[in-house]
Amino acid sequence: MELIIIGAGGHGKVVLDVLRAAGLYKPVGFVDADTSLAGTEVGGLPVVGPVNTLPRLRQQRVKRAIIAIGDNRTRVRYAVLLREQGFELVNAIHPTASVSSSAVLGVNVVIAAQAAVCTEARLADSVIINTGALVDHECVIAEGVHVAPGVCLAGRVRVGTCAFIGIGANLIQCLSVGEHATIGAGAAVIEDIPAYATAVGVPARVIKTGGPDKHENPSG
Numbered sequence: 453m454e455l456i457i458i459g460a461g462g463h464g465k466v467v468l469d470v471l472r473a474a475g476l477y478k479p480v481g482f483v484d485a486d487t488s489l490a491g492t493e494v495g496g497l498p499v500v501g502p503v504n505t506l507p508r509l510r511q512q513r514v515k516r517a518i519i520a521i522g523d524n525r526t527r528v529r530y531a532v533l534l535r536e537q538g539f540e541l542v543n544a545i546h547p548t549a550s551v552s553s554s555a556v557l558g559v560n561v562v563i564a565a566q567a568a569v570c571t572e573a574r575l576a577d578s579v580i581i582n583t584g585a586l587v588d589h590e591c592v593i594a595e596g597v598h599v600a601p602g603v604c605l606a607g608r609v610r611v612g613t614c615a616f617i618g619i620g621a622n623l624i625q626c627l628s629v630g631e632h633a634t635i636g637a638g639a640a641v642i643e644d645i646p647a648y649a650t651a652v653g654v655p656a657r658v659i660k661t662g663g664p665d666k667h668e669n670p671s672g
């Protein structure tokens with residue numbers, strides 16, 4: 453089953469690796485907005501060009517895709533675009549990841565090597581659970597969230613749309629992280645974090661607040 457990967461950067465390479473290890477789909481190339489990459493190879497596959505090459509790929513009967521873009525909002529935006537163009541979005545789950553049979557997954561979800569998604573966890577569309585991260589029982593992870601490598605989310609944590617949980621952060625049980633919030637690398641989160649806020653440290657403290665107009669979070 454042939455598949456195109458959208459995004460030929462660092463996360464694109466990780467996703468290619470996950471797809472190859474899983475062996476379910478046959479990646480045939482990358483699409484990337486950076487036109488200077490067109491005609492080059494990444495991981496032994498061609499970068500076919502920017503998004504205006506998508507209709508041609510559909511004509512060539514490539515009908516599956518995965519969005520491998522680290523920036524959360526961009527990933528969600530591309531998911532809409534690819535669906536509009538008739539692509540079926542698929543998941544990439546590394547065979548060394550542990551995913552409970554009672555977990556519920558959306559589409560365009562990436563679960564990288566050694567990650568664990570536990571009992572009754574729910575992951576919406578376009579979520580990244582990166583290498584070695586733990587999403588414990590009954591967590592609810594909204595669309596476009598990136599859980600970076602080595603993060604531990606204890607049971608029943610809720611993470612809002614497009615939030616970013618930085619590498620190695622730990623969150624105690626039953627907390628809420630608001631939409632578009634950013635949790636810094638290595639943080640220990642012991643209380644709810646508001647939408648659009650940035651929280652860092654042990655214990656984590658909010659260092660920035662914001663709103664939709666001035667917001668950006670890191671992509672990884």
Ligand SMILES: CC(C)(COP(=O)(O)OP(=O)(O)OC[C@H]1O[C@@H](n2cnc3c(N)ncnc32)[C@H](O)[C@@H]1OP(=O)(O)O)[C@@H](O)C(=O)NCCC(=O)NCCS
Nearest residue numbers: 600601617618619634635636637638652653659670671672
């Ligand atoms: C939290 C983070 C996004 C903040 O970035 P930023 O908004 O550019 O913030 P700044 O670098 O201006 O730092 C602001 C203050 O917070 C401190 N700070 C930043 N990140 C911190 C962290 N992870 N832990 C503790 N303190 C941190 C800075 O030292 C600085 O303190 P000061 O005001 O006393 O000098 C970033 O530092 C971070 O941790 N990113 C996570 C990266 C990651 O997980 N990558 C993996 C991708 S897969």
